[in-house]
Amino acid sequence: MSFSDAHSPISDDLASRRDMIVCDNVNKWYGDFQALKDVSATIKEQEVVVVLGPSGSGKSTWIRCINRLEVHQKGMIAVDGVELSNDLRNIEKIRSEVGMVFQQFNLFPHLTVIDNITLAPRWVRKLPKSDADARARALLDRVGIPEQADKYPGQLSGGQQQRVAIARALAMEPNVMLFDEPTSALDPEMIKEVLDVMKGLAESGMTMMVVTHEMGFAREVADRIIFMEEGEIVEVGTPEHFFTDPTEDRTKLFLSQIL
Amino acid sequence: MSEESGVALESATEDDIDDQPMLKPEEPSLPPGEWVQKNLFSSVFNSVLTILTIVVMAFAVRGLLNYIFSEERVWSAPATNARLILTFAYPESQYARVWVTVGLLAVLAGTSIGLWAQWAGVSAKKLCFWSMNLGSGILLAIVLTQPGVHRDAAGEVLRDADSAVLRKSFATAMSDRLVWWIVGLAFIGAGLLAWNWLGEMRRRTIRVPSSALIFGSLGLIILSLWIVNYGHYAFSDGEFIAISGRTVASTTKQPWTVMWLILVGSFFLGRRISQSQRAVSVKGLMNLAWLLSPFIIYWVILRDPSIDYSHVWTTDLPIFLAFAIGGGAILWLLSYPGIGEAGRLAGVGLVVVAIFQFAAAFTGWYPMLQKARISFVVLALVGLAASNFSGERSQRVRFVGVWVVLMALLHYFATVMNSPATVDVVSENFTGGLTVTLFVTALTLMISFPLGVVLALGRTSSLPIFRIMSTAYIESIRGVPLITILFFFSNILPLFLPDGMDIAEFAAIILGYSLFSAAYLAENVRGGLQAIRRGQYEAADALGLTSPQRTSFIVLPQALRISIPPLVGQVIGTFKETSLIAIIGGFDLLRIGNQVIPAQTQFLGIKRENLLIVAAMYWLITFAISKYSMRLERRLGVGER
Ligand SMILES: Nc1ncnc2c1ncn2[C@@H]1O[C@H](COP(=O)(O)OP(=O)(O)O)[C@@H](O)[C@H]1O
Ligand SMILES: [Mg+2]
Numbered sequence: 001m002s003f004s005d006a007h008s009p010i011s012d013d014l015a016s017r018r019d020m021i022v023c024d025n026v027n028k029w030y031g032d033f034q035a036l037k038d039v040s041a042t043i044k045e046q047e048v049v050v051v052l053g054p055s056g057s058g059k060s061t062w063i064r065c066i067n068r069l070e071v072h073q074k075g076m077i078a079v080d081g082v083e084l085s086n087d088l089r090n091i092e093k094i095r096s097e098v099g100m101v102f103q104q105f106n107l108f109p110h111l112t113v114i115d116n117i118t119l120a121p122r123w124v125r126k127l128p129k130s131d132a133d134a135r136a137r138a139l140l141d142r143v144g145i146p147e148q149a150d151k152y153p154g155q156l157s158g159g160q161q162q163r164v165a166i167a168r169a170l171a172m173e174p175n176v177m178l179f180d181e182p183t184s185a186l187d188p189e190m191i192k193e194v195l196d197v198m199k200g201l202a203e204s205g206m207t208m209m210v211v212t213h214e215m216g217f218a219r220e221v222a223d224r225i226i227f228m229e230e231g232e233i234v235e236v237g238t239p240e241h242f243f244t245d246p247t248e249d250r251t252k253l254f255l256s257q258i259l
Numbered sequence: 260m261s262e263e264s265g266v267a268l269e270s271a272t273e274d275d276i277d278d279q280p281m282l283k284p285e286e287p288s289l290p291p292g293e294w295v296q297k298n299l300f301s302s303v304f305n306s307v308l309t310i311l312t313i314v315v316m317a318f319a320v321r322g323l324l325n326y327i328f329s330e331e332r333v334w335s336a337p338a339t340n341a342r343l344i345l346t347f348a349y350p351e352s353q354y355a356r357v358w359v360t361v362g363l364l365a366v367l368a369g370t371s372i373g374l375w376a377q378w379a380g381v382s383a384k385k386l387c388f389w390s391m392n393l394g395s396g397i398l399l400a401i402v403l404t405q406p407g408v409h410r411d412a413a414g415e416v417l418r419d420a421d422s423a424v425l426r427k428s429f430a431t432a433m434s435d436r437l438v439w440w441i442v443g444l445a446f447i448g449a450g451l452l453a454w455n456w457l458g459e460m461r462r463r464t465i466r467v468p469s470s471a472l473i474f475g476s477l478g479l480i481i482l483s484l485w486i487v488n489y490g491h492y493a494f495s496d497g498e499f500i501a502i503s504g505r506t507v508a509s510t511t512k513q514p515w516t517v518m519w520l521i522l523v524g525s526f527f528l529g530r531r532i533s534q535s536q537r538a539v540s541v542k543g544l545m546n547l548a549w550l551l552s553p554f555i556i557y558w559v560i561l562r563d564p565s566i567d568y569s570h571v572w573t574t575d576l577p578i579f580l581a582f583a584i585g586g587g588a589i590l591w592l593l594s595y596p597g598i599g600e601a602g603r604l605a606g607v608g609l610v611v612v613a614i615f616q617f618a619a620a621f622t623g624w625y626p627m628l629q630k631a632r633i634s635f636v637v638l639a640l641v642g643l644a645a646s647n648f649s650g651e652r653s654q655r656v657r658f659v660g661v662w663v664v665l666m667a668l669l670h671y672f673a674t675v676m677n678s679p680a681t682v683d684v685v686s687e688n689f690t691g692g693l694t695v696t697l698f699v700t701a702l703t704l705m706i707s708f709p710l711g712v713v714l715a716l717g718r719t720s721s722l723p724i725f726r727i728m729s730t731a732y733i734e735s736i737r738g739v740p741l742i743t744i745l746f747f748f749s750n751i752l753p754l755f756l757p758d759g760m761d762i763a764e765f766a767a768i769i770l771g772y773s774l775f776s777a778a779y780l781a782e783n784v785r786g787g788l789q790a791i792r793r794g795q796y797e798a799a800d801a802l803g804l805t806s807p808q809r810t811s812f813i814v815l816p817q818a819l820r821i822s823i824p825p826l827v828g829q830v831i832g833t834f835k836e837t838s839l840i841a842i843i844g845g846f847d848l849l850r851i852g853n854q855v856i857p858a859q860t861q862f863l864g865i866k867r868e869n870l871l872i873v874a875a876m877y878w879l880i881t882f883a884i885s886k887y888s889m890r891l892e893r894r895l896g897v898g899e900r
Contacts, residue, residue, distance in 0.1 A: 069797050169802075
């Protein structure tokens with residue numbers, strides 16, 4: 001089932017926008033196990049899409065295919081009009097334009113916060129150190145931890161680390177941000193601070209694809225929700241449609257378990 | 260739930276109100292009696308073990324003390340030959356060069372300590388304990404050491420009818436050692452007094468700076484050269500001089516005093532600089548100086564090469580200029596930001612030409628100066644990496660500037676190494692003793708470390724060709740004893756070299772050690788590489804870093820930190836393995852103690868004393884290295900990621 005279903009009406013406003021991510025019948029196998037089955041979706045500029053689904057349904061696999069941390073074997077993925085291929089420069093270019101935030105933060109423990117953020121701008125974007133520093137400090141301000149610039153990741157709380165990770169991704173000035181369960185490794189009291197940053201980002205018009213189990217966030221921020229199970233897209237719709245009037249039985253079952 | 264959070268809130272506000280620095284409570288320490296009971300005599304079994312251990316240790320210490328202070332020991336053998344042990348037969352007339360070397364190292368060490376050291380210092384409490392322990396140790400030694408012998412007026416040992424030595428009675432021996440009783444008790448007393456005087460202040464940590472302690476104790480040792488009658492022992496023009504009851508020769512105590520002053524002076528200089536604006540650039544310079552120091556010391560200061568200047572003007576300088584200017588221009592182009600694929604292609608092209616012309620050297624295809632060949636290989640490698648240094652103008656200028664400096668150094672040292680030495684030494688290996696031990700270690704590390712890292716990266720690479728080559732290299736080197744490799748490089752390698760290519764034995768030995776050590780270093784680094792979590796690679800990839808950037812900024816720095824303990828083990832291993840130089844004909848520390856001194860007519864067959872001294876020197880340096888590595892580990896926070 002593709003998203004252009006009757007149940008997922010796209011407003012005229014969205015339809016006229018640029019396609020940021022296009023996936024067309026993407027298939028992926030791990031050995032004999034098929035992790036993605038004919039996944040097709042288009043994500044428009046400035047759209048916020050939340051991907052839901054039970055554990056093991058292929059959400060991470062999909063999102064990681066989009067910046068080629070995993071390689072799909074069949075189908076087509078294009079980011080901002082550039083199709084993913086095995087060409088190395090192509091991949092580096094797409095990666096530098098797609099920001100990614102991981103469940104486990106994956107900050108570089110041997111670098112200070114500011115160095116974590118400025119590393120890629122300086123070496124990939126070739127930004128002079130002073131400019132990169134200024135940009136990093138502005139971003140730390142934006143995610144609410146300007147005073148932590150010179151600490152090491154190990155000295156920060158989980159929520160602070162995840163906000164640094166967001167700042168690090170933003171420092172490359174990406175067109176798209178991918179989030180793979182950004183709050184799942186956090187203690188409950190820290191989840192909100194990260195979600196608030198993400199909300200701010202969505203309001204600023206960033207194109208975002210978010211895998212999460214935070215239903216509140218999905219309801220409030222998402223333009224569209226995609227529900228996956230066993231490597232397939234089961235249902236696509238607006239939050240309103242999704243939470244009040246889901247069509248598919250599998251969706252209903254999932255919602256009854258989680259809500 | 261709500262109760263819990265209430266508690267948490269309360270304690271938080273309490274902390275906020277009470278922001279006075281709280282006095283750290285004194286660590287709970289048991290009174291000595293209880294400590295002994297709890298730790299040593301907690302059960303019958305433990306008591307027996309404790310007593311047994313004490314008895315065994317007492318016997319071992321007694322044996323060692325009796326050995327050292329036995330009337331049979333000829334300590335004048337190593338004392339007279341101190342210079343031989345340290346520098347082998349470096350000519351007397353040129354000895355100032357050795358002192359310049361030591362002075363240079365003192366400047367480097369002093370400045371570096373001043374610049375970098377952030378020592379926490381030793382707490383006054385600990386110092387009190389040290390003093391008391393030292394005093395008790397001295398008292399113990401006095402009691403344990405067997406009584407001395409009776410001597411006649413000429414100093415000959417008196418013997419009884421069965422020609423067994425006659426020992427003094429225990430009581431006489433103890434009273435003979437009156438001075439040492441006083442010294443021991445003085446240390447204990449000083450410790451106790453200071454302890455009581457500190458009183459309540461023990462709880463606040465009063466710290467004595469480590470630098471003061473180290474330089475102070477070094478100073479005391481050097482001061483003692485002027486005061487204590489260690490005895491004046493020397494070989495002068497082959498003549499053996501032994502005057503006991505005097506202080507050491509002035510050719511020993513004067514230079515060492517100057518060295519101490521230089522060391523302390525540079526320390527304060529380093530301290531000054533560390534607080535100034537230029538600290539960062541001076542630190543960079545110091546690193547460079549340390550890297551260059553073995554080359555400058557060995558080939559320039561100690562060898563005093565006689566450089567053929569007409570050759571320099573007609574050949575060396577033009578070649579240097581060609582590479583500095585021509586190579587610089589190529590690198591300037593290759594680091595142009597928009598060069599793209601063409602740059603990578605040109606880099607690969609350079610490497611192909613470099614390999615070709617190096618292969619040509621072995622087939623004797625066309626003549627070309629060795630220096631030019633090597634320069635070209637370096638140019639190709641740097642050219643391959645040039646795209647990583649592309650960027651704005653200033654960055655490219657710095658890149659090319661570093662290239663010119665690199666070429667200048669390379670060509671300078673190539674010229675110096677190819678010039679004959681003017682200092683006349685007996686050994687072919689030019690120098691010996693501790694000097695050669697230290698230089699072989701230092702140079703081996705400098706060569707094998709980068710090689711080991713490259714091999715480790717190769718072995719973990721995803722490209723099969725690199726993986727196979729590295730694995731084959733590592734496994735074949737690890738399957739061969741070091742001594743075989745050393746024999747190969749010192750004896751057989753020169754036969755394989757094409758005409759006109761020559762390799763000094765010293766260089767061959769270092770090459771052998773380096774290739775051997777690199778294989779082991781590679782395995783240590785590989786261990787570190789495997790400990791890096793996949794998320795680190797993914798995060799670097801997701802940011803768009805290229806794989807060389809990912810390796811050099813993310814993976815290697817973390818991997819090297821993790822592998823510090825095994826790497827230091829390898830450094831210590833290399834240091835001790837330099838003793839194999841003796842087997843292939845060099846005059847290292849061990850051979851001098853084991854063969855050279857026992858062959859002197861004055862000290863015929865005297866071996867044990869020298870070996871003990873040599874062992875102590877090895878131990879001291881090894882201990883210093885491992886202490887340093889422990890500090891480094893703690894500072895870099897290994898294990899607390
Ligand atoms: N590297 C891998 N090798 C083999 N199977 C994998 C691998 N990564 C994920 N899988 C499998 O693919 C399926 C989808 O995983 P994933 O995308 O991580 O799910 P989700 O993120 O939705 O929990 C799971 O069944 C998982 O076991
Ligand atoms: Mg997942």
